[in-house]
Amino acid sequence: xxxIGETAAGTTLFDRVFNLRPNLxxxxxxxxxxxxxERLVDPVLLELCRLRIAQxxxxxAERCLRHAPARAAGLTxxxxxxxxxxxxxxxxxxxxxxxxAFAEKFVIDPHAITDDDAAAxxxxxxxxxxxxxxxxxxxxxxxxxxxxxxxxGA
Amino acid sequence: xxxxxxIARPQASGKDAIANSVLAHQPRLLEAFxxxxxxxxxxxxxDHATKEVARLRNARVTGCNYCRNVRFAGAxxxxxSEDLVALIDDGFEHSPLNDRYKLVIRYADHxxxxxxxMSADLGAAMRRQFSGAEIVELTAGLALFMGFSKxxxxxxxxxxxxxxxxxxxxxxxx
Numbered sequence: 001x002x003x004i005g006e007t008a009a010g011t012t013l014f015d016r017v018f019n020l021r022p023n024l025x026x027x028x029x030x031x032x033x034x035x036x037x038e039r040l041v042d043p044v045l046l047e048l049c050r051l052r053i054a055q056x057x058x059x060x061a062e063r064c065l066r067h068a069p070a071r072a073a074g075l076t077x078x079x080x081x082x083x084x085x086x087x088x089x090x091x092x093x094x095x096x097x098x099x100x101a102f103a104e105k106f107v108i109d110p111h112a113i114t115d116d117d118a119a120a121x122x123x124x125x126x127x128x129x130x131x132x133x134x135x136x137x138x139x140x141x142x143x144x145x146x147x148x149x150x151x152x153g154a
Numbered sequence: 155x156x157x158x159x160x161i162a163r164p165q166a167s168g169k170d171a172i173a174n175s176v177l178a179h180q181p182r183l184l185e186a187f188x189x190x191x192x193x194x195x196x197x198x199x200x201d202h203a204t205k206e207v208a209r210l211r212n213a214r215v216t217g218c219n220y221c222r223n224v225r226f227a228g229a230x231x232x233x234x235s236e237d238l239v240a241l242i243d244d245g246f247e248h249s250p251l252n253d254r255y256k257l258v259i260r261y262a263d264h265x266x267x268x269x270x271x272m273s274a275d276l277g278a279a280m281r282r283q284f285s286g287a288e289i290v291e292l293t294a295g296l297a298l299f300m301g302f303s304k305x306x307x308x309x310x311x312x313x314x315x316x317x318x319x320x321x322x323x324x325x326x327x328x
Contacts, residue, residue, distance in 0.1 A: 003277040006286040020287040023197055024294060027190040034186055058270060102308075110307040111217060118160040118308065127161040128179040134308060135183055138301025146297045148269040150290070 002151040013152050014061065032139055036069050040132035041125070043069040048096055049103040049133075050140045052083055056107050059144040061153030095124040099133065106137045160310045170321075176309055192325025194295055195226065200288045202228035202323060207255045208292060209299045210242050211262040218303035219312045228323035236318070257283055258292070265296045 001013075008019035018025040035046060047070030054062035082089045086100050098120035105113045122130050147153030164178045177184050195205065206229030213221035225239070241249040246259050257279055264272040280289055306312050322328070 003274075003281070004286045004289050005281055017286075017290060018294070020290045021198065021294070024190070024193050024291060027186070027193045028294065031183070031186040031190045034183055038182065040180065040183070106304055106308060110304045113308050115160065118310075122161060127164075127176065130161050131176055131179045131309075132183060134305045135177075135180070135187070135301075138305050139297075141304075142297025142301040143294075145265055145269045145300070146293050149265050149272060150293055 004150060012061075014147060017150055017152055028143075032143075035132065035136045035139070036067055039069065041129050041136060042095070043067065043073045044075045045096055045099050045133070046070065046136055047075055048080075048083060048086075048092075049099055049137060051080060052086070052100055052103055053107055053137070053140045054144055055084065056104065057141070057144045057148060059148050059153040061147050062140075062144050095121075098124065103137050106134075107141050158310050160308070175311055177305075188324065191298060194291065194298065195228070195323050196325040196327075198291050199285070200291045200295075201232060202226065203232045203234040204254065204258055205229070205292065205295050206234050207242060207258045208262045208296055210239060211259050212266060212296060212299040212303055214242065215263065215266045216300055216303040216307070218306050219314070219316065220306050221299070221303045223316045223318050225318060225320045226323040227320050228326050230320060254283060261292070262296055265293065266300060 002017055004017070004020075006020065007013070007016035008022070010016035010019045015025075018028065034040065036043060047067050050067075051063065053059075079091050082091055086092045086097065092100070098117075102113060102117055102121050105117060121133070125133060144153065159176060161176050161179075163174070163176050172188075173184070177187075195202065198205075206226055209221065209226075212218075225234075238251065238255075241251045242255075242259060243249075246256060249256075251259075257276075260276060261272075261280060264276070284292065
């Protein structure tokens, strides 16, 4: 339960809290949905990174969520269950490994990302896809922290 | 720290630094982000100076040179002077900053460093100082400030150095 003591209308607790600022929530939803609806980046890569960030930040609400485009693109629950072991598990592709390594450093210490770390991702992604990928990481991390701090997702 | 862009910039076509940055590779995302950021800053419920304190605290903790040296005009016009900005630092608790700004910095630090560790006392202090809508706006602001600071860091968009620069508040009427 959130500690802020008031909520607005909505289906989920995230909806009810964020709807205390309805025009801001509407613009957030418009921005966040583009990553999935426009397929700016491989949805499996996005979903794996979103879930890994949720694991690192211990955001239960995000850990329990699944995006349909990733499932439609072949992401299974077995692979999601293997996510904490991604460095040693052969299910993960070269792009997924590079993206997950990048995502983990993005959360823990973005200054520790080296040119080689970035190049390991950009060898697979166009400049436009790389921009979308980093913006998605920013959104995933920022709003996982938002949920944990407000008592929505912890 | 990377101060050389890790991906090439598109051909310059925008009206400001962001529109001419690598973010322009994704024009629909950029448009949606600008709308979101403009709503946060200029169509909200929380005063500009309070949001600017949170933004600048993030800039210092996350270590983004660009964010650290930019000032939004609306916050400056509402009284957030350079003397006050200089106090948004590690010694802030013992500084002359007012209690509201100190509370925002404590809250921002939990967001950035330990979102699970906020005490009930800090939550109660936030509720006394801010409405629920203001807390949501501040927390969403922190999410965007942190996220886009990190983008600047990881894509090598930060300048090695830059002077303090006042820019227009997003979507604030001229």
